[in-house]
Amino acid sequence: MASEADWADWMRRAVGGDAEAYHRFLHAVTPRLRAMARRRCDQFGAPPSEAEDVVQEVLLAIHLKRGTWDPARPIGPWLSTIVRNKMIDSLRRRGRRVDIPIDDVVEWLPAEAQADGSERVDAERLLARLKDPQRDIVRSISVEGAGVRETAERLKMSEGAVRVALHRALKSLAAFYRRDRHEDE
């Protein structure tokens, strides 16, 4: 069971460019996010796939906003605030009332391993909105599991261009999530 100090250490190394540490961090955080989101969705009688969409939206926010964490400070309060704000936001946009405070991520008890077996509805639909070559790059790296270099070779692009496009794609996805429900209202 990883402690908060482990999380901080992984994130500190991740900010310095250590992909392996970032991998550990994200895989340690995700089960807790999932447990939190599922409990919320259970209360509303919403399907687990909706909880998984919330998890993905929160992960995206943690990723895009990690520059606001000061590595000299503990990670718990930072992570909890990001998760709380984003989760409330995400649930509200899905028409779920949030009247109970969202729990502390770090203090949240370890979740039993819950596989992510359900099909995403939102993510698929939002991915389809990405333009080329962003969509190809996202598919190549996420679904097909290729690295940036392999993707660059496959699409006959430079690695730099792939990196830039990938970063833009992630920002676009976050913006799609943000605007998605507003347009429906």
Added chain:
Amino acid sequence: MKTNDLIRLLEEDAPAGMSLGRRITLALLAGVVVAALLLIVTVGLRHNLASVFETARVIFKVGETLLLAILASALVYRIGKPDLPARTRALMLLVPLGLLVAAVVTELALLPPADWVSSWRGQHAAFCVFFIPVLALAPLAAFLAALKAGAPENPALAGAAAGLAAGAIAAAVYAWHCPDDSPLFVATWYVIAIGIVTAAGGLIGRRSLAW
């Protein structure tokens, strides 16, 4: 897309760029330099700057705007960080407010009532209200761009803080040109000008700083 696929995407994305603090420092420097240059190449510094600089009113005007610029900028550094409370820094803004009230009271006590209106109206009130927001354009744009990397709890408030800091920087720069020195003038026209920039920042921030 499964969550593990998303995580793979996040891992492949390049390491986080500049820290939020450094982005805001760059925005601050760029904003101050552009606003100062804009003042110098357009209306220029006050011609009798050296001789008037000893008077208490000029020192107050320059000092007050500078203090507000510093305190509001300190708030901008804090407001995009989710784990650090901004309340103390926001409350610090009461210090320049208190100074302004004290200066107005002192001015009213010193000036004969017959001079109140002419001191309040000054010579260039309309230009002041127009030009401070113009000078604030660069700092406001720079702060808002930097704060896009932030995660503010309330995007409209964060935008307003950026507007307040940009307006105060513009006022502190404009003070080096402005020939109207009475605290009555500052408390009215400077405050209106800074208020316009603050409101603009809030309106823009509400949308552009949402995350």
